[in-house]
Amino acid sequence: MSSTVTVKRQNSIDRIDEQLYGHFAEHLGRCIYGGLWVGEDDRVPTEDGIRMDTVELLEELDIPVLRWPGGCFADDYHWKDGIGPREERPTQRNLWWAQGREEAFIEPNDFGTDEFLRLCELLETEPYLAVNVGSSTPEEALDWIEYCNFDEETDLTRRRAENGHSEPYGVKYWGIGNENWGCGGRFAPAEYGDEYRRFANYLRGFRNHLAPEETDAEFIACGHLTDDWNRTFLEQLNAGMEFGPGTFLGMGAPAELMDHFSVHRYYQAGGDTEFSDEQYYRIFARARQLAGDIDRAASTLAEYVPTGEVGIIVDEWGVWHPEATPDNGLEQANTVRDALTAAGAFDIMHDRADVVSMANIAQTVNVLQCLVETDEEAAWKTPTYHVFDLYNDHAGNTAVETDIETETKVFHDEDNDVPLVSASASVTDNDELYVTASNRHLDETRTLEIEAGGEAASASGTVLFADSDPRAYSTKDNAETFEPESIAVEATDDGTFVVEIPPASVVGVTIPQ
Ligand code: AHR
16 A cells, blocks of 8 residues: 655745753652662762763753653642752652652652753753742742842852852743643632733743843743633733733733743553554544644634744653553553654644644653663663654754645544554755654555655665564663664655555655755
8 A cells, every 4th residue: 555745845834843852851750760860879870960871862862851840740849948968858748659669759859950950961951940830939939040040149049059050050941830720739720820920920020130141031831731721821811911011911912921831642542562453543543632732722822922922832742551650650661652653743743833832752761651761770762762863853944744645544432533654744954855754554564655846866764663563662671673774765757755664663764955
């Protein structure tokens, strides 16, 4: 069977923001403790307590942004507990998640703001901090931004210097709460509108007092998956402007208090490795809900601010299998099927590059759809890691429209059907075309014909999972079997490029100018 991807080079969508390839790391299970931070444990190489085997794998991916400390954890986190001499920091509850291998709901506070920002320096990644709205005050949030970014001498910036960083960190992204309709305080949308306005009003006072100078702090509001919630929140946010100067949201004018609006989307069908063939396909239908989530949020936002003024951030996304529970630190096996859903999610986001400003997969190490797994002595890549690596070549390119002709698996009881080939395309500044595509068919090869619309006479290709079972999952011993291989791309006389994509695999094709 053949499927055709027609690339409409002239129909550009927008620049694909590098931040789409972002990450999320929470104080949850073995993500931070064990995965990124081991302190004095010398079984793995460390720098300032941070485990360097994990860092080295993540460095290869050039990860652009890292969100921290939660998730649900963020709205019960008091950042001052995690600074200063480690032996003086309090040991506390972790209200939400078991941590480390001991299954204890305990937070030792060994990894705090300075450790996180050191990690970001090692990774050369932009930090994204989520402040506590649900159980805290604007004062605590203001103190945090002062500690991180203020360049004049105050008690807090003196403490930062005592803690080893005299220069301001220049943290750009500030999330005002997390899932504040749920674990982040169970606010009704209008209540969160009031809270958001109050927090952002004060944090905004710091926009002009940040260092380094090029850092302009950006604020992120938590959205919901329903229009009703989002609209009520936005209405209420605006309502606060009636009696004072300035425009909070915009109503057609530039937004002052909100730079990004976030949505979260998780999906599952069957278990992590135990799933029927029907469930194998069904998860793609569920993952495609992300497209509707972004479209709905974008159209609701467009009622309040000019298009493009406020970006949509998908700051938690990925597969969440039933095996991952709070008691086991949300650990699950990471399969080839999961990686294929990630490829589809990126195709969806590329097609919406005009509105999506960032995305953060949940979660970087050991938790949910992680990219790196660790034990006490080693760190290794998951299949999803390789999708990030392959798709990362789109970052910074201009997304262009594609027309995909392929068979569809119909699901009458889901919102979406499943096209058996998913793809997206982008063009570099040098007019080089990059196409990524996945064949979701469980056991049939698909001939993919790419109508590239250019002059190129040859192209190169890379394939992932050509010989892997979709149920195969990464372990320390087999991780190398998921490494990419090259694949032949045949050029025809009429400018079409042909690739034979193996079942349940992903390809990346580079077509020069
Ligand atoms: O990523 C795990 C949890 O999922 C996060 O803490 C929360 O924001 C979401 O519900």
